[in-house]
Amino acid sequence: MYKILNTDGNAKRGELTTVHGKIQTPVFMNVGTAAAIKGGVSTQDLNGIKTQVQLSNTYHLHLRPGDQVVKKMGGLQKFMVWDKPILTDSGGFQVFSLSSLRKIKEEGVYFSSHIDGRKIFMGPEESMQIQSNLASTIAMAFDECPSSKADEKYVQDSVDRTTRWLKRCQDEMKRLNSLEDTINKEQILFGINQGAIFENIRIEHAKQIAELDLAGYAIGGLAVGETHDEMYRILDAVIPHLPKDKPTYLMGVGTPANILEGIERGVDFFDCVYPTRNGRHGHLYTNQGKINLFNAKYELDERPIEEGCDCPTCKFYSRSYIRHLLKAKEMLGMRLCVLHNLYFYNTMMEEAREAIENNSFAKYKKQKLEAYI
RNA sequence: GGAUGGGUUCCCGAGUGGCCAAAGGGGGCAGACUGUAAAUCUGUUGACGACGUCUUCGAAGGUUCGAAUCCUUCUCCAUCCA
Numbered sequence: 001m002y003k004i005l006n007t008d009g010n011a012k013r014g015e016l017t018t019v020h021g022k023i024q025t026p027v028f029m030n031v032g033t034a035a036a037i038k039g040g041v042s043t044q045d046l047n048g049i050k051t052q053v054q055l056s057n058t059y060h061l062h063l064r065p066g067d068q069v070v071k072k073m074g075g076l077q078k079f080m081v082w083d084k085p086i087l088t089d090s091g092g093f094q095v096f097s098l099s100s101l102r103k104i105k106e107e108g109v110y111f112s113s114h115i116d117g118r119k120i121f122m123g124p125e126e127s128m129q130i131q132s133n134l135a136s137t138i139a140m141a142f143d144e145c146p147s148s149k150a151d152e153k154y155v156q157d158s159v160d161r162t163t164r165w166l167k168r169c170q171d172e173m174k175r176l177n178s179l180e181d182t183i184n185k186e187q188i189l190f191g192i193n194q195g196a197i198f199e200n201i202r203i204e205h206a207k208q209i210a211e212l213d214l215a216g217y218a219i220g221g222l223a224v225g226e227t228h229d230e231m232y233r234i235l236d237a238v239i240p241h242l243p244k245d246k247p248t249y250l251m252g253v254g255t256p257a258n259i260l261e262g263i264e265r266g267v268d269f270f271d272c273v274y275p276t277r278n279g280r281h282g283h284l285y286t287n288q289g290k291i292n293l294f295n296a297k298y299e300l301d302e303r304p305i306e307e308g309c310d311c312p313t314c315k316f317y318s319r320s321y322i323r324h325l326l327k328a329k330e331m332l333g334m335r336l337c338v339l340h341n342l343y344f345y346n347t348m349m350e351e352a353r354e355a356i357e358n359n360s361f362a363k364y365k366k367q368k369l370e371a372y373i
Numbered sequence: 374g375g376a377u378g379g380g381u382u383c384c385c386g387a388g389u390g391g392c393c394a395a396a397g398g399g400g401g402c403a404g405a406c407u408g409u410a411a412a413u414c415u416g417u418u419g420a421c422g423a424c425g426u427c428u429u430c431g432a433a434g435g436u437u438c439g440a441a442u443c444c445u446u447c448u449c450c451a452u453c454c455a
Contacts, residue, residue, distance in 0.1 A: 033409050055408075093408045101410090114410040140408075192408090223407040252408040273409045280412055281405090296402070326412095334412060 001188070001215065002247050006357060010239070010266040013356040016216070016247050019186040020077065020085045020137045025247060025268035026352055028259065028345045029053040029087055031276055034060045035070075035080050039280050039338035040331050043082040048312055049339055050346035053137075054082060055271045058130045059091035059122070063115050067133035075135030075183040087271075088136035090127045090169075092192070093252070096145035096224070104144060106161065124168035132176040135183035140218065141169040143192040148226040155196045159205050166191050166209060188215035190249060196221055197230050199237040206241035216269070217242045218249035223258065231258070235265045256285065256348060257372045260365045263352050270349075275341035280334045282326045285344040289371040293323045293337070311343035312336075 002016045014025040030037055030051045037046070037054070046054070056076060061067055073079045076086050094111070095102055101112040108123020122130075127142035143162045146155050170189060177185045191214040195202035209217065219238055222231045235250070242248055249269035250262045259270050275285065282293040286306040291298075293305075304314035305322070313322070313336040325333030348368065355364035 029408095031409070038409075039412080057409080060409085087408095089408050094410090097408090098410070143408095145408080218408080220408065249408090254407045258407075272407050273411085274407060277406065277409065277411065277413090283406090292403085294403085329412070331412085 002245065004245075008356040008359045008361045009264065011263050011352075011356050011361045012266050012268060013353055014247060014268050016268070018085050018137045018188065019184060020083065023052055023085055024353060026259075026263045026349055026356075027052050027269055028349045029055040029269060029271040030342055030346070031055045031271055031273050032080075033057045034064070035076060037338065037342070038276050040335040041276075041338050041342070043080050045312070045339060046082070046342075049343040050350060051084070051342065052346075053085045053087055053269075054080075055087045055089060056134070056136065057089045057091065057094075058127055058134070058140075059089075059094040059111075061088075061134060062091070062122070062130045063113055063120070067130040071133040071135070071183065075133075077135065085137035086134075087138040087190075087269075088131045088134055088140065089251075090131065090140040090142040091122050092127070092140070092143040092220070093145055096147070104161075106164075108142070108165075109144075124165040125172045128169050128172040128176060132173070132182055132184070132187060136187065137184070138216070139169075139173065139187055139189050141166045141189060141191045141214075143194060143220055145221045145224065146194065146196050148196050148221070148224050148230075150196055152198055152201070155194075155198055156201055159194045159201055162192070162194050163205065163208055166212065170212060170214070190214060190216035190218050190247075192218040192220040192251070193238055193242070194221045195234075195238075197226050197234060199234065202234055202238045203241050206238050210241065210243050214246065216247040216249055218251050218269070219267075220251045222250065223253045228258065228261075232261055232265075235262065235267070239266050255372065256345075257369055259345075259348070260352065260368060263356075264361065264365060275345045276338050279338035279341040282323075282333075282337060284337055285341050287368070287371055293319060293326055298323045305337075305340050306344075309340070309343070311340045313340040313343075 131139035
């Protein structure tokens with residue numbers, strides 16, 4: 001299913017074959033948490049900005065519209081009108097990000113819905129059931145993402161539980177994939193390495209989950225408050241202990257610099273809300289660094305966001321016009337910014353793949369990062 | 374012509390003797406955001422030779438140790454009556 005096409009140092013140029021098509025890695029997955037890229041971007045738009053994979057969320061879709069609705073509508077792909085791969089996050093991250101609304105137990109997590117406050121329970125089996133109903137291409141294991149500030153004892157206990165949960169996820173997926181009315185019987189599972197910033201816990205956990213023969217291995221719990229150096233140190237420590245013949249996924253990361261550092265260390269998959277959220281907030285990625293279109297200096301700037309950019313936004317519109325749209329809170333402003341940022345990220349991944357093929361990744365990275373230091 | 378209410382910092386609007394360069398909102402300016410409770414949140418927004426000084430609350434006078442706040446006149450606006 002996954003094969004490495006070539007390598008350049010530790011950087012890998014890979015290809016993951018799924019029921020919904022091939023994914024060229026390294027890849028940046030475009031985040032559409034609630035089955036839509038925020039900012040008014042449609043699945044039709046994604047075809048014009050080099051999107052390979054969309055990411056949606058178990059927790060959000062379970063609450064609304066409800067995974068049963070999505071199942072009755074034929075699964076996420078049909079629902080969204082998107083025939084390429086979709087990765088669904090397990091809801092585990094919400095245990096962390098909605099920390100004020102939950103209680104963690106061995107069986108799973110008790111949440112309070114952020115929509116109406118009602119109590120909901122989600123454990124490994126529930127998460128797998130929901131993801132099976134959503135019929136995504138890749139399901140993520142249900143994990144706990146401990147805070148980067150949690151103490152070692154807490155992190156060790158949490159990681160041990162996450163390992164037990166992972167085995168339950170694996171069993172449940174096997175069962176679900178064998179059921180008659182399952183939409184995607186070839187759904188695959190990625191496990192998630194945790195351990196905060198404790199190298200010993202991370203490495204031990206990586207070894208344990210490496211034995212489970214999963215379709216892919218994610219590194220979670222990074223970019224949650226620790227420094228970049230700590231994050232890179234953990235990647236250096238963990239990646240050698242993950243299976244070489246499986247794709248690696250660095251969850252929730254990150255800035256262009258974070259991603260290039262990850263690729264250099266052998267990461268295949270990335271996702272991050274930055275290009276979409278920053279786009280909505282008027283922060284645009286360019287090869288000269290990030291710019292904030294709200295700044296007064298762009299009021300009369302006739303240039304596109306980035307000169308020479310082939311994205312649907314830069315082909316037509318000036319910084320001045322987009323700034324006006326953003327300030328006037330016109331929907332089009334956010335949409336144009338999100339399209340540009342996703343195009344920037346997706347193009348960067350394309351360039352990175354080419355660079356690895358040409359054995360020039362180090363040079364590419366250095367040149368790309370000059371604007372982001 | 375008469376009656377009443379009102380004119381506050383870029384805008385709206387609170388404030389009725391000192392704690393007022395003046396609440397709050399908007400707008401402006403800037404910052405944050407890493408598996409999205411995020412079209413959100415934070416800071417700042419009179420002028421300087423800046424822990425101090427100076428100029429501001431329609432205008433001009435006055436009362437007071439002290440006025441955006443009290444008094445007088447003027448002026449403008451709104452509504453109502455002729």
